[in-house]
Amino acid sequence: MRTSSFTPALHTEWIKTRTLRSQIGALCAIPLTTVAFSALAASGTDGTDSDPLFSAFFGVSFGQIAAIAFGTTAVSGEFRNGALRVSLASVPHRGRWFAAKLAVVALPVLVVALATGLVTAALGGALPPSGPSPAQGLRGALGCAVYLTLMALLAAGLTTVLRSGVATLSILIPFLLIVSFVLGDLSGNPADFLPDRAGQVVLHSTWDGALGPWTGLAVAALWAVAALLAGAWRLHRRDA
Amino acid sequence: MTSIDVHDLTKEYGSRRAVDRLSFQVLPGRVTGFLGPNGAGKSTTLRLLLGLDRPTSGTATVGGRPYVTLADPLRRVGALLDPQAAHGSRTGRDHLLALAVSNRIAADRVDEVLAETGLAPAARRRVRTYSLGMRQRLGIAAALLGDPEVVLLDEPSNGLDPEGIVWIRGLLRALAAEGRTVLVSSHLMNETASFADHLVVLGRGRLLADTPMRDFIDARVHPRVRIRTTDPAALRTALARHGHEAVEHPEGHWTVSHARVDDIGPLVSAAGVPLLELTTEEGTLEQAYLDLTAADAEFAAPQHLRHQEA
Numbered sequence: 001m002r003t004s005s006f007t008p009a010l011h012t013e014w015i016k017t018r019t020l021r022s023q024i025g026a027l028c029a030i031p032l033t034t035v036a037f038s039a040l041a042a043s044g045t046d047g048t049d050s051d052p053l054f055s056a057f058f059g060v061s062f063g064q065i066a067a068i069a070f071g072t073t074a075v076s077g078e079f080r081n082g083a084l085r086v087s088l089a090s091v092p093h094r095g096r097w098f099a100a101k102l103a104v105v106a107l108p109v110l111v112v113a114l115a116t117g118l119v120t121a122a123l124g125g126a127l128p129p130s131g132p133s134p135a136q137g138l139r140g141a142l143g144c145a146v147y148l149t150l151m152a153l154l155a156a157g158l159t160t161v162l163r164s165g166v167a168t169l170s171i172l173i174p175f176l177l178i179v180s181f182v183l184g185d186l187s188g189n190p191a192d193f194l195p196d197r198a199g200q201v202v203l204h205s206t207w208d209g210a211l212g213p214w215t216g217l218a219v220a221a222l223w224a225v226a227a228l229l230a231g232a233w234r235l236h237r238r239d240a
Numbered sequence: 241m242t243s244i245d246v247h248d249l250t251k252e253y254g255s256r257r258a259v260d261r262l263s264f265q266v267l268p269g270r271v272t273g274f275l276g277p278n279g280a281g282k283s284t285t286l287r288l289l290l291g292l293d294r295p296t297s298g299t300a301t302v303g304g305r306p307y308v309t310l311a312d313p314l315r316r317v318g319a320l321l322d323p324q325a326a327h328g329s330r331t332g333r334d335h336l337l338a339l340a341v342s343n344r345i346a347a348d349r350v351d352e353v354l355a356e357t358g359l360a361p362a363a364r365r366r367v368r369t370y371s372l373g374m375r376q377r378l379g380i381a382a383a384l385l386g387d388p389e390v391v392l393l394d395e396p397s398n399g400l401d402p403e404g405i406v407w408i409r410g411l412l413r414a415l416a417a418e419g420r421t422v423l424v425s426s427h428l429m430n431e432t433a434s435f436a437d438h439l440v441v442l443g444r445g446r447l448l449a450d451t452p453m454r455d456f457i458d459a460r461v462h463p464r465v466r467i468r469t470t471d472p473a474a475l476r477t478a479l480a481r482h483g484h485e486a487v488e489h490p491e492g493h494w495t496v497s498h499a500r501v502d503d504i505g506p507l508v509s510a511a512g513v514p515l516l517e518l519t520t521e522e523g524t525l526e527q528a529y530l531d532l533t534a535a536d537a538e539f540a541a542p543q544h545l546r547h548q549e550a
Contacts, residue, residue: 005311012342019334020327081324085292086382089319090342092291092308239293 009091009100017074017104026070027108030148031116034063038120053132053205056124057140060203061176063116064151064196067109068172071152074105075231076165088240098160098232105156106149113148117141136205139213143202146217150199154224160231195223242303242316242389242421243267244289249298251284251445258284260445261298266423266438268389271416273436273453274425275529281445282425283321283394290319290392302390314343318383319392323375323399328368332359332378335367336385345386353381358407372399380408390421397431409435433525441532448532453525460531461523465496465504468517478511479504495521 017023037059078084078101091097121137132140159168176196183191191197192209199220202213211219244266251259259281266272276282287293289300291308302310302317310316326335336350354360357377362370370378376399383391393412397405412435416422423440426432432439439456441449449456467486469475472494479486479496484504486494496504501520508515 008342008344012338015334015338015341016327016330019330019338021329077327080327082322083325083327085287085290085321086325086339088292089290089321090314090339092310092313239287 005091005093006096006100009096010103012090013100013104016077017108020073020077022073023070026066026073027112029066030063030070030109030112031119033066034059034116034144035119035123037062039123042124051205053124053136053140054200054203056132056137057117057120057144057203059120060144060147060200063113063144064148064176065173067113067148067152068155068176069169070109071105071155072159072165072168072172075101075156075159076168079159079163079165084240094235095232098235102153102156102228105152109152110145110149114141114145116148117144120144132205140203143199143213143217147199147202147220150217150220150224151195154195154220154227157224157227157229157231161227161234163234193219195220198223244300244302244390244421244423245304246285246289246300247298249285249288249300250296251281251288251293252296257445259288259295262442262445262447263298264440264447264450266421266440268421269416269419270437271412271422271424271435272438272440273432274423274440274442275427275429275432276425276442276448277427277533280442282442284445285442286319286321286392286394286423286425290317290321312343312345312386314339314345314386314388316386316388317390317392318386318388319394320376320379320383320396321394323372323379326367326375326378326382329366331364331366332370332374332381333363335378336382339382340385343386349385349387353384356384357381373401373404376400377404380411388420391415391423393422393424395426396424397426397428405431429526429529430524441529443533456532457523457525457528460528462498463500463523464521465499465501466517466519466521467494467496467504467508467515468492469494469508470514470516474511474513475508478508478513481511482507493517 038056041058042055078087088094088097091100118141121132121141125131125134125137155168155172158172159165162168180194180196192211198211198216201207201209201211201216246265247263249259249262250257262281262285274282284293288295289302289307291306299306307313307317326332333350333354336353337347340347340350351360354363357380359374359377359381362374367375367378376396380393380396383393396408400408412422412424416437424435433453436453439449439451439453440447467475472488475494476486484496484499486496488494501518505518
């Protein structure tokens, strides 16, 4: 019963995603911004004093904005003009509806970001003289896919909690662009556990903080899960 | 046959009771008008019925089951709540297609309801370009998508052009004639009178009336006879002799309250009163409704407050 009712809900959410230009646009912006900014950064460095893997994956800092925009707009449309009521009238089981919604946030980002990561790694590996090793490049590609997926889910969860895309973007984007930047290279402090700092360790050749590549992603995943649980709770408790 | 049962339903927002111990039943095969001023709790009741809002207490069921327990609910219940709900950037057809897929409704049905609601030519346009009337039609198309036994429409005539209003009237009557359960909320009396067989009237979240529309009007508005004559003195004398009183109106006609043409006609004819017009003035739903709400003192008192809210 449960699985048989989930497939139609999933199909519906996929139709809703692919029929919105803003959604397709945000998805396309993930590879475009990531690859473009990575290439731009690579062309401006001599590759000696910086982290070779992060130089190659520099564009992820910008690609994550697109991933966040995708996760936010997928949910924010539901909180306008009673759209959620139409959605929940067709799929009254709120957990099932939310799971379907999150699946069409996560899966497209995962696929697109993995392709983006592989292209970025290939471009970075081709760079003389000291690009990342193939093993590092593969880790970066996988990390890029998982990290961007987690950021899209974090944004989707936060939008469900706040019931507003504008509110979500005005928290997340300044947070990612300013707070992390201001905290800069200060490592070995609690800032390492912020979702973006933790999640981006996987994009570095070397690290000296408390978190490694995979533990960092695990911390980012905890943030995303917390936002999603808060969103699910809000969705379950509140009148639609 | 699927009926709607609302039992002892209460919904509080903070300290305000939007719906107050409401009980009524909506039966198949007729159009039930759901009346009340803005803020009376009509939309809240519909949301509670669809499981979108959680009741403070009481139950609302469709065919004996809560809406949220229905499998593929759009095949059982179709609802229009807000014509603005469709995303402006999506085409009308894609909006309906997404809904159809969620309840395993064949995609052919999308084109059927688009044709039925007159939206076929606009189907591949973005909803943002639709007029309010077209959005209403899209919302009605969504409600009809699953060919449901129960149809709930919240203010469906809003924004429709005159042609659209005639169309929805016919549609509602046809749906009821097919044996469906049709509940249509409105705050427009004349509009409701044109399609409803039965009325459920709310005031401040409470049930004020649950009766057939004809009974509702007849119980509250007394029949009157309207007369025009060239000899008012003779008219008055003839009526007075039989205990009727005629009231003159500035427009030049006379009315006799609590009377029927069957009584007044022979009477004035026998007296030789020259007549220009002799007609029955049927009570209107609006008169009956105002009579009801005026009778409900607590309901009528804070009228000015409600205006401010609106």
